[in-house]
Amino acid sequence: MNNKIYPIILCGGSGTRLWPLSREQYPKQLLSLVGEDSLLQATIKRIYECDEAKSLNITKPVIVTNESHRFLVAEQLREIGISGAQIMLEPAAKNTAPALTLAAMHVMNEDPDGILLVMPADHVITDKVAFIESVVSGLPLSEEGKLMTFGIVPDKPETGYGYIKRGSILADGITSIQQFVEKPEYALAQQYVESGEYVWNSGMFLFAAKSWQQAIQQFRSDIFECITNAYQKKVQDMDFIRVDKDLFSQCPSESIDYAVMEHVTDQDADTAFSGAMVALKADWSDIGSWDSLWEISQKDSSGNVLKGEVFLEDTQDSMVLANDRVVSVIGLSGVVVIDTPDAVMVAEKSASQSVKKIVNQLALRQRNEIVHHRKVFRPWGSYESIDNGSRFQVKRIIVNPTARLSLQMHHHRAEHWIVVKGTAKVTRGEESFLLSENESTYIPLGIKHRLENPGTIPLEIIEVQSGSYLGEDDIVRYQDEYGRND
Secondary structure (H helix, E strand, O other): OOOOEEEEEEEOOOOHHHOOOOEOOEOHHHOOOOOOOOHHHHHHHHHHOOHHHOOOOEOOOEEEEEHHHHHHHHHHHHHOOOOOOEEEEEOOOOOHHHHHHHHHHHHHHHOOOOEEEEEEOOOEEOOHHHHHHHHHHHHHHHHOOOEEEEEEOOOOOOOOOOEEEEEEEEEOOEEEEEEEEOOOOHHHHHHHHHHOOEEEEEEEEEEEHHHHHHHHHHHOHHHHHHHHHHHHOOEEEOOEEEOOHHHHHOOOOOOHHHHOHHHOOHHHOOOOOOEEEEEEOOOEEOOOOHHHHHHHOOOOOOOOEEEOOEEEEOOEOOEEEOOOOOEEEEOOEOEEEEEEOOEEEEEEHHHHHHHHHHHHHHHHOOOHHHOOOOEEEEOOEEEEEEEEOOOEEEEEEEEOOOOEOOEEEOOOEEEEEEEEEOOEEEEEOOEEEEEOOOOEEEEOOOOOEEEEOOOOOOEEEEEEEEEOOOOOOOOEEEEOOOOOOO
């Protein structure tokens, strides 16, 4: 087992069933839902911080993520000391098969014999040792060309997961794949678990990059051709790899299972490829709903999962997450209460799978609450809307040490800046000057300007905008540190 293993982290998706915490611009894989690390950070640590993995030839990760999440992903990698990762940007969401094909193509360029360990960024696996042991057991067959997937040995009936029916035994803990099964009703799920013939479909995979390339080319040549054309026009942009947006957008949207894995079961023995499954017995969850998060979270003596300033009376088996307000719940059982600065969601725990229906309603009304939080992160820091009216908006802006915003101009608004912490370097037209705490300045409409933090502590300012239009798209960038020039 000398082949290099390339962790492929699929970091797309918006996690709409975990709204209002998960938003389009800050989805669940970037949230710290279990422990201090985000789900993305925990996924990466799973393969680098386990002693059992040290004997494996594991390279730096290849991460495929949405273009709009690129700086958040890069910052989270920096926080856990991961450097040298390959961050590949998807210009559009096209499901997992195109994302994996893109990553495999990139690995093939560097190492034709590379092995791909494919992991979604939003899973929780508490038994890291069991996971690494399952990778080790699956490596020999993956090096022989098998398309390996991981099946989670179920401990209860579950209607939120797809299932895989075991085939013939190939090795200890490894079988062929007889059939993929869609999410069942409860009674059928119970039959699956009692039979011992079925496992949960984890959506994790292990196979050679060339095996995947050959398989996707055979079963979905349209995806292969679109990704090949888009990848051939790739460019390196800072720490990111960009592919051609127009060519990538032409690619069909398809999952790994539908595109390839369902064609390599025992029922499709005529194909040149064969699939296999490693049985993984570990505490695993894809955190697909608030109910599933409650299941794996630490609970108090009444079965409640609590965070923040929460006060309960006669409440059991519930999840209550408070952000910056006091939240009280009285006389309820089996509920979910999620409080954020701009949205509150209350549901029966058993109905939490239906949160997506609320998100769909918000989307129809074009509500910003599904896109971003009140606090919005940028590569230079963050801003938070404090108040707004028909012709004004007030923001709290945090600029990281040594960072600076783009040199920009607005057509429809003027701005007042008041420094409340740190030192600001201001460019306004042809002049440049420093502002200290309790000092302020005015940026007239139509004037080029830039805000910088030359200090060693975060710069905090209050910005008051006034004008006929205050949208974020009223920005003309002339110079930018982060590749966002207009």
